[in-house]
Amino acid sequence: MRKNNCEVIRQELDELMLSETGSARVVEHLRECAACREFNEKQTRLRQIVGSLGTVSAPPDFDFRLRARLANDGGGATFHFWPIARRGLAFAAVLLVFVMGALVVRSVFNRPQENKQVAATDQHNNTPAPPTVAPTREPTFARPMAESSPERRPQIVRNERLSRIKRPLVAEDFSNERAPVYNGREPAGTFEVMPLDSSLQSFKVSLDDGRGNARTISVPSISFGSQRMLQPVNQYASKRDW
Amino acid sequence: MTVRRVIQLATLGSALLCGAVVLAQTPAPSPKKAVTPKASRTSADKLAAAPQVVTIIHRLNGLKMFRLLLRSEQQVQAIENVDSAFSLMDDVHTNVIAGLAMDDGETIAAWLPEAGVELNAAFPRSPREPKLPRGPVAAFPRMRNGFFEPDITVIGPEGKRVAAKYIGFDAVTGLSILRLTEKNAVPASEIKAEPVNAGEAVLLYSPEPVSRGLGLYARITALEGRIQNVVAAPSGGVARLKVTAPKLSRANIGGVATNEAGDTIGIVDGLEGNEASILPAALIKRAAQRVLAQQSSVPRPWLGVKGEAVAELKLDQILNHGWEMQRAAALAGNHRGIMLTSIVPDSPAAMAALRAGDVILKVDDKDIATAQDFTWWLEQAGPSTSVEFTVARPDKAAEEPVNVKLSWRLDPSFTFNFPNRFTTTRGFSLLEQGIETVALKAPVASQLGTTAGLLVVYVEPQTAASEAGLQAGDVIQSINGKPVSVFKAATQPTFFKFEIVRNKEKLVVTVPVRKNK
Secondary structure (H helix, E strand, O other), X not given: OHHHHHHHHHHHHHHOOOOOOOOHHHHHHHHHOHHHHHHHHHHHHHHHHHHHOOOOOOOOOHHHHHHHHHHHHHHOOOOOHHHHHHHHHHHHHHHHHHHHHHHHHHHHHHHHHHHHHHHHHHHHHOOOOOOOOOOOOOOOEOOOHHHOOOOOOOEEEEEHHHXXXXXXXXXXXXXXXXXXXXXXXXXXXXXXXXXXXXXXXXXXXXXXXXXXOEEEEEEOOEEEOOOOOOXXXXXXXXXXXX | OHHHHHHHHHHHHHHHHHHHHHHHXXXXXXXXXXXXXXXXXXXXXXXXXXXXXXXXXXXXXXXXXXXHHHHEOOOXXXXXXXXXXXXXOOEEEEEEEEEEEOOOOOEEEEOOOOHHHHOOOOOOOOOOOOOOOOOOOOOOOOOOOOOOOOEEEEEOOOOOEEEEEEEEEEOOOOEEEEEEOOOOOXXXXXXXXXXXXXXXXXXXXXXXXXXXXXXXXXXXEEEEEEEEEEEEOOOOOEEEEEEEOOOOOHHHOOOEEEEOOOOEEEEEEEEEOOEEEEEEHHHHHHHHXXXXXXXXXXXXXXXXXXXXXXXXXXXXXXXXXXXXXXXXXXXXXXXXXXXXEEEOOOOHHHHOOOOOOOEEEEEOOEEOOOHHHHHHHHHHHOOOOEEEEEEEOOOOOOOEEEEEEOEEEOOHXXXXXXXXXXXXXXXXXXXXXXXXXXXXXXXXXXXXXXXXXXXXXXXXXXXXXXXXXXXXXXXXXXXXXXXXXXXXXXXXXXXXXXXXXXXXXXXXXEEEOOOOO
């Protein structure tokens, strides 16, 4: 019974504010119960320690930066350059491999013919032959780039020389396609991005509530929409109030 | 030779492939994730179709911030300290919100969250006063030092900045009506009462912060939403629209809603979860007309009661208000009327002998079924008008007509919670004289170039204090020859002689006392 009573008293003690004293029942119980008295002293000391701690406030631009981050993450209004560029560069590198490969293969196929010609001459005359002029190379591509179709459709261009090889190479010309470039800094629609000549420094003020309690509050330097910096006293006025 | 070339070729190809693979696997330098544009964001062409949406920049200086503090839930007895760089005149806060350019090319309607700090009529008035005060109800005071001129800039869709004057606050809608100092600085757009239906797509425009370098930036963006519900007004037309949209936040309140063609639908005036409440365009237009006609703020009617729709009450709740079982059951079955649960003393309701337990069935012969009906018809009647209620009473068998002269009020959040404030010195209230003050402790006073005392943050215009020359920014050092810290008046004096410090100069201002009612 006494234990239960102690529990009830301690629960009430737990709910007391720093400057408050308990009910008559609590006071009477404390007078009689040493364990609860000790408990009360510990609680009071703890509250005093907590009460003496200063106010911890967020960095001045915390609110603004948080909102900006949320807007960026959630809005999708901006694009990040690097992930798109990374894929583009990888694709370009692969394309480069193919182009380089094509060039090297072409040169490989050209040179043996010249060597074979020289070798054949050697076999027939067995004397040093006058230097032969290599035949002028035909244009690699059937149509020059400048004549490529103005349509945005990719053109399939066949390399005639390479088409004689067992595995003809086919390249797609994307030169007429203009891909959109996003760098994450485009305004949405015609609405300009507006500089706000406001300080990032939040307003900090220390207040005395008249009961010996002082605290520091920090008010953000900027707010968007209906965000209120300080909640008004009568914010919860009932809608059923005429 | 050929083998050597093939090996060279293979090596080159492998190297390039490895390079490509390494490049593709290299992590991005920034931890930011690649964000794909979400469906809820609008495309640029849709945004371009709403030139009537403007951005409003509302700045508050140090004095207004103190005034705001006095209205906040923070209990302020004195200012102990401020930042070393603080100045009463400097801007300490900026609010960025969307606004709606009206069809005359110079009027802007906006839902400014801190409009209250720009208004007077803040100190408690006697609820007995049913008449509107002479002159503007709540126009901002024009102080010589410019402390209280609202600092409002309107930015058009193409970035043009124009200063705006604060004309007044419409208490019925919560909108602030502004007028541009330059005509046609933003595109005028006709506000049509377009028919709206549930299921239609809408765009909600509001400003959001933009992260770019070290500076602060904002831009208007839009969310796509859909009309869920159209709430009809008791007198016809639309009273409210309910719109759902993903990722709604309080930053969307005050945003402008348009249909896909770019026609204005309304202004967001509230949020409940992912549902936004839209004040329809027709009501915005009417609010602007009200304020422009008076060139000042327009309060809402005030009766001085709390109550609940009978349809919302349980039978025992009706019985608890003195109704007999049979009549209570009949009342509950009818689903009509508003049951009054409490009456404010000295209010218009109290003066008309309305009592808790009474049920208002009609306002000027218009049936009342819901709280919204009651609000609507009171608002249609307007402040300082007489209305006739049809009232059912627990102790009377027949319904009775009751005439009530309505009073007025602005927004409850603009006022002090008077009994809990500490802004009076002992024995009398400066607030009753129309003077709002906050005590400065010595460290902060010296920082502001003065000595400890009561900093005047606001003086209501057209009061004795204002006419005597007391100004916001003055620091009261003594009252009737006694330091403010020890001043105590056993009986209310006939005048107050304030010794003040203004711009480091000592002055004396004598103010005749306004008698308490």
